[in-house]
Amino acid sequence: MGRAPCCDKANVKKGPWSPEEDAKLKAYIEENGTGGNWIALPQKIGLKRCGKSCRLRWLNYLRPNIKHGAFSEEEDNIICSLYTNIGSRWSIIAAQLPGRTDNDIKNYWNTRLKKKLLGKQRKEQQARRASWLTVKQEMKRESGDYMLPGMVSQPPYWPQQPPVIPFTTTTNQDPPLPNDQESIKNLFIKLGGRFSDDHHPQSSTSTPIPNPMNSSRYPLDVSFAQDQLYENSMNNTVSPASSFSPINSTCSQVTNSTHFNTNEAAVPNDMFQGLDGFTDELRELIYSNNQQIMNGLEGFYGTDNMVDGSSTTGSSSVESSSWGDIYSLGFPQLVTGFEPCQQNMPQASTYGEQYCTWAV
DNA sequence: AAGCGCAGCAACCGCAGTGTT
DNA sequence: CAACACTGCGGTTGCTGCGCT
Numbered sequence: 142m143g144r145a146p147c148c149d150k151a152n153v154k155k156g157p158w159s160p161e162e163d164a165k166l167k168a169y170i171e172e173n174g175t176g177g178n179w180i181a182l183p184q185k186i187g188l189k190r191c192g193k194s195c196r197l198r199w200l201n202y203l204r205p206n207i208k209h210g211a212f213s214e215e216e217d218n219i220i221c222s223l224y225t226n227i228g229s230r231w232s233i234i235a236a237q238l239p240g241r242t243d244n245d246i247k248n249y250w251n252t253r254l255k256k257k258l259l260g261k262q263r264k265e266q267q268a269r270r271a272s273w274l275t276v277k278q279e280m281k282r283e284s285g286d287y288m289l290p291g292m293v294s295q296p297p298y299w300p301q302q303p304p305v306i307p308f309t310t311t312t313n314q315d316p317p318l319p320n321d322q323e324s325i326k327n328l329f330i331k332l333g334g335r336f337s338d339d340h341h342p343q344s345s346t347s348t349p350i351p352n353p354m355n356s357s358r359y360p361l362d363v364s365f366a367q368d369q370l371y372e373n374s375m376n377n378t379v380s381p382a383s384s385f386s387p388i389n390s391t392c393s394q395v396t397n398s399t400h401f402n403t404n405e406a407a408v409p410n411d412m413f414q415g416l417d418g419f420t421d422e423l424r425e426l427i428y429s430n431n432q433q434i435m436n437g438l439e440g441f442y443g444t445d446n447m448v449d450g451s452s453t454t455g456s457s458s459v460e461s462s463s464w465g466d467i468y469s470l471g472f473p474q475l476v477t478g479f480e481p482c483q484q485n486m487p488q489a490s491t492y493g494e495q496y497c498t499w500a501v
Numbered sequence: 502a503a504g505c506g507c508a509g510c511a512a513c514c515g516c517a518g519t520g521t522t
Numbered sequence: 523c524a525a526c527a528c529t530g531c532g533g534t535t536g537c538t539g540c541g542c543t
Binding site for chain 3: 156157177178179180192193196200229230231232243244247251
């Protein structure tokens with residue numbers, strides 16, 4: 142049994158609003174407010190409109206300070222970044238962009254941004270494929286047929302170098318575009334986040350970890366000792382996901398805790414300080430979203446594979462999720478910070494000191 | 502100039518969550 | 523505590539304008 146309709150559909154006007162209707166609605170709300178009852182509102186002012194329609198018209202068009210027109214580069218970046226972290230929570234994304242409505246952002250994403258980013262991604266995939274073929278030919282030429290039986294001839298999914306986790310639309314191979322980096326940084330600053338290149342406080346309980354990376358490429362103070370991670374994972378006390386990811390904890394547990402597992406993995410207290418400035422809601426969303434991804438990864442890899450990092454088909458699990466191709470675009474995610482660590486685990490000892498830096 | 506296809510945007514629909522009785 | 527009313531949200535639809543042939 143469905144819900145009763147919110148209004149008598151036979152007696153309500155549908156379609157575009159006329160200037161007269163707009164004027165009536167605007168004048169009434171500016172004078173009296175909505176009265177907390179949208180359903181009754183159209184009758185009060187003599188509009189043959191559904192209350193929901195009035196609400197939508199007000200929120201998306203008539204409300205003061207609504208910003209119409211082209212989106213800026215910074216707005217693009219914010220939308221993309223938040224979308225990859227929290228998904229299609231348009232109202233929350235809109236809350237970060239004053240003057241923009243959720244409907245506006247949704248339309249903009251569906252009609253332009255999505256295409257723009259997917260086009261970019263396609264180009265990058267082609268470039269990667271081309272460069273892999275070149276490398277493969279080069280290696281063949283230099284050392285003959287080096288493939289052992291059973292080895293899979295395919296491009297390595299994981300980067301062999303410590304990962305760059307940019308706040309941009311670029312892939313992990315590309316340096317972040319300064320503007321993108323800057324704009325997202327501005328958002329985090331606006332939300333109260335702290336950046337490693339703002340200042341470098343070491344919390345009294347944190348382990349001083351030398352970071353070989355250029356800090357400007359790792360905007361948040363969220364370093365983690367990868368060797369330690371690997372050891373803890375191999376000890377199999379807790380799965381890697383639960384051992385150091387915030388996703389199995391509440392925000393407060395994460396931000397207040399020094400240890401994420403039972404094996405004395407000293408994780409700096411400020412590991413997730415970049416999230417401090419987010420609203421609780423936004424943080425919860427980011428955490429829970431990444432938990433979903435991680436659950437997906439665990440399901441795909443199996444816990445054992447996640448521990449020993451032996452899976453060879455990792456890329457598809459994320460890319461085939463409902464989040465689709467967008468996830469491989471390289472926007473900041475907790476999980477993408479995690480994945481490269483997993484990949485590098487088997488080589489961790491050969492790298493010596495190697496660190497996985499998280500972008501949030 | 503007319504027809505067609507496409508992109509962008511406004512508006513609608515239905516479900517889920519929350520408050521009230 | 524259940525039923526109902528209302529709001530908020532995200533997905534989808536359909537209209538409109540523009541460019542191309």
